[in-house]
Amino acid sequence: MNILVCISRVPDTATRILVGPDGKTIDTQGIKYVISPYDEYGIEEALRLKEKNGGTVTAVTVGNESSTDILRTALAMCVDKAVHIKADEKKDSFFVAKNLAEYAKEMNPDLIFMGRQSVDYDSLQMPSMVSEFLGLPSVSVVSKLTIVDGKATAERDVEGGKEIVEVSLPCIISCQKGLNEPRYPKLPDIMKAKSKPIEAREAIQTEEKVTVMSMAIPSKQRIGKLLGDGDGDVEELVRLLHEEAKII
Amino acid sequence: MNKILVFLEGQGTTLKRTSLEAISAARTLASATGIPYAGMIINGTKEQVKAVGDYGMADVINAKHELMETYSSTAAAKILHQVIQSENADIILFSANAKGLELAPRVAAKLEAGYIGDCVALEVKDGNIIANKPVYAGKSQITAMVNSEKKVFSLRPNVFTATKVEGSITITTKDYAPSLSEDDRKAFVTAMMKNEGKMDVLEADTIVSGGRGIKGTENYNLIENLASAFGGAVGASRAVVDAGWRPHSEQVGQTGKTVSPTLYVACGISGAVQHLAGMSTSKVIVAINKDKDAPIFKVCDYGIVGDLFNVVPKLTEKVKALTGK
Ligand SMILES: Cc1cc2nc3c(=O)[nH]c(=O)nc-3n(C[C@H](O)[C@H](O)[C@H](O)COP(=O)(O)OP(=O)(O)OC[C@H]3O[C@@H](n4cnc5c(N)ncnc54)[C@H](O)[C@@H]3O)c2cc1C
Numbered sequence: 214m215n216i217l218v219c220i221s222r223v224p225d226t227a228t229r230i231l232v233g234p235d236g237k238t239i240d241t242q243g244i245k246y247v248i249s250p251y252d253e254y255g256i257e258e259a260l261r262l263k264e265k266n267g268g269t270v271t272a273v274t275v276g277n278e279s280s281t282d283i284l285r286t287a288l289a290m291c292v293d294k295a296v297h298i299k300a301d302e303k304k305d306s307f308f309v310a311k312n313l314a315e316y317a318k319e320m321n322p323d324l325i326f327m328g329r330q331s332v333d334y335d336s337l338q339m340p341s342m343v344s345e346f347l348g349l350p351s352v353s354v355v356s357k358l359t360i361v362d363g364k365a366t367a368e369r370d371v372e373g374g375k376e377i378v379e380v381s382l383p384c385i386i387s388c389q390k391g392l393n394e395p396r397y398p399k400l401p402d403i404m405k406a407k408s409k410p411i412e413a414r415e416a417i418q419t420e421e422k423v424t425v426m427s428m429a430i431p432s433k434q435r436i437g438k439l440l441g442d443g444d445g446d447v448e449e450l451v452r453l454l455h456e457e458a459k460i461i
Numbered sequence: 462m463n464k465i466l467v468f469l470e471g472q473g474t475t476l477k478r479t480s481l482e483a484i485s486a487a488r489t490l491a492s493a494t495g496i497p498y499a500g501m502i503i504n505g506t507k508e509q510v511k512a513v514g515d516y517g518m519a520d521v522i523n524a525k526h527e528l529m530e531t532y533s534s535t536a537a538a539k540i541l542h543q544v545i546q547s548e549n550a551d552i553i554l555f556s557a558n559a560k561g562l563e564l565a566p567r568v569a570a571k572l573e574a575g576y577i578g579d580c581v582a583l584e585v586k587d588g589n590i591i592a593n594k595p596v597y598a599g600k601s602q603i604t605a606m607v608n609s610e611k612k613v614f615s616l617r618p619n620v621f622t623a624t625k626v627e628g629s630i631t632i633t634t635k636d637y638a639p640s641l642s643e644d645d646r647k648a649f650v651t652a653m654m655k656n657e658g659k660m661d662v663l664e665a666d667t668i669v670s671g672g673r674g675i676k677g678t679e680n681y682n683l684i685e686n687l688a689s690a691f692g693g694a695v696g697a698s699r700a701v702v703d704a705g706w707r708p709h710s711e712q713v714g715q716t717g718k719t720v721s722p723t724l725y726v727a728c729g730i731s732g733a734v735q736h737l738a739g740m741s742t743s744k745v746i747v748a749i750n751k752d753k754d755a756p757i758f759k760v761c762d763y764g765i766v767g768d769l770f771n772v773v774p775k776l777t778e779k780v781k782a783l784t785g786k
């Protein structure tokens with residue numbers, strides 16, 4: 214089974230976000246970048262399937278020169294091949310989706326893993342978009358996956374429970390927490406990954422479909438009223454919720 | 462701009478609340494732009510279609526196909542695409558819920574359109590629709606615009622208010638027969654496992670969440686009791702889920718669910734950025750924590766500095782007295 218895993222490079226989730234000088238993107242100074250957490254589930258699931266069924270695992274990312282760092286991490290986790298589709302500036306999702314689809318067409322994998330969302334722009338669209346461009350089915354937000362005889366059964370999180378979705382391969386699966394526990398790269402593999410090749414490719418260009426005009430740190434004014442824990446305080450809280458906030 | 466189409470999801474004899482929110486958002490856009498708006502539903506029932514009237518919508522396109530008795534996102538996208546084309550609609554609204562988040566980008570791809578997901582505000586400025594959307598897990602927000610002729614948006618649940626209109630409206634329903642074949646159903650739902658008897662955090666008006674401060678699964682009845690006093694759902698921090706005290710379906714935060722209830726009560730939760738990411742757009746936030754310096758107090762409306770084991774039962778009694786639940 215040949216598997217493609219799409220990985221996205223994002224600021225570590227604990228990073229403090231500041232708006233950059235252009236007023237549209239973040240201030241990247243001092244930021245530590247990681248593989249988007251949901252994509253790690255994709256890498257892990259692909260590696261486990263390969264260990265069971267044979268085949269290859271390829272990791273691909275669309276991004277600037279620095280993006281090779283997450284490909285090195287993927288190689289250290291023991292994917293077989295890493296592909297870097299070069300894009301200098303931040304492009305919209307349509308651009309990324311077209312480029313991922315273009316590579317997937319060429320590689321023709323049996324299975325494509327993506328994350329539920331990329332925790333930078335939380336665009337929430339790549340799996341569905343790429344699947345349309347490829348004419349393949351996809352299942353989003355999958356927390357359990359079983360593959361038997363070219364057919365996958367996926368459990369997907371929906372409001373109020375889980376849906377069981379049946380899908381034929383090849384298909385795209387977007388990963389949710391719960392799918393597996395991603396492995397940590399081992400030191401010798403990290404060392405080996407440093408000298409492994411990364412295939413670089415030029416991106417195909419697309420028209421900009423979505424333009425970001427500005428970015429701001431949300432400043433919802435919260436009342437911030439602090440009370441003690443006496444009976445009177447609890448009573449006061451209930452009164453405030455009832456009379457001031459009017460929600461009970 | 463030509464026409465706004467809203468994707469509607471039925472639920473029993475009515476529509477999902479998120480669909481009613483989307484109708485209201487469409488109505489606001491329609492009155493700012495002067496263009497018409499209508500709903501589109503797949504295999505909608507009479508009652509479901511009728512529900513739009515209270516919210517001011519007069520036109521619904523009901524696409525009917527027997528293959529859709531079992532739901533398939535690939536097939537649904539194909540149907541919606543046909544409806545959009547035949548209506549010559551160019552502004553398409555979805556709810557950013559499980560179904561909408563899967564469908565909207567599919568439809569956008571078919572239309573070669575730009576899509577902005579999980580919007581918290583839509584506004585018309587100089588003849589353009591400007592969307593506001595949280596990014597970096599809500600640590601910042603962008604305003605953005607779709608350039609393509611057709612524009613697709615999905616709306617974060619519980620952020621747009623569903624507002625009824627006065628008087629009654631005559632609803633015109635148009636049945637639409639899409640062309641669809643077995644081949645279009647490449648992925649389909651075979652079963653649904655409901656979280657038995659529990660309200661989902663994604664559908665609740667009030668959420669009471671517990672954190673590591675609750676110390677063990679055996680104490681979670683405190684959280685459950687408070688939640689039921691409010692008539693709300695139970696949530697959890699990741700620390701609680703990782704400890705195995707609660708299922709992941711209840712986790713709120715960056716790697717859990719993003720919720721936006723009217724009231725969010727955080728009990729024994731410190732307020733890590735990844736937790737805040739999932740609940741910071743809640744309308745009112747209450748925090749109960751014994752550490753007065755806990756970061757959660759920086760983002761709350763009301764806070765009680767104290768021991769949750771002492772505070773939560775008292776609060777439960779007082780809320781019960783008021784709500785009668
Ligand atoms: C990639 C990534 C993703 C993550 N995703 C999520 C996510 O989706 N959701 C999430 O929640 N976290 C997430 N986290 C984890 C997050 O960083 C925190 O570790 C977690 O939220 C802490 O949970 P907590 O507040 O329950 O526990 P703690 O931080 O340990 O806080 C416990 C709090 O309880 C208080 N307390 C203790 N005893 C009492 C008492 N008797 N009465 C009152 N208060 C008391 C303490 O003062 C403390 O503030 C993520 C982390 C990473 C790295």
Ligand SMILES: Nc1ncnc2c1ncn2[C@@H]1O[C@H](COP(=O)(O)O)[C@@H](O)[C@H]1O
Pocket residue numbers: 219220221222249251252273274275276306309313326327328329330331332334335336337338339340
């Ligand atoms: N630049 C990128 N390169 C490769 N994969 C990406 C990129 N952006 C997003 N993805 C994939 O698409 C998923 C969903 O991202 P998004 O739709 O942008 O929230 C991510 O978890 C990745 O698997």
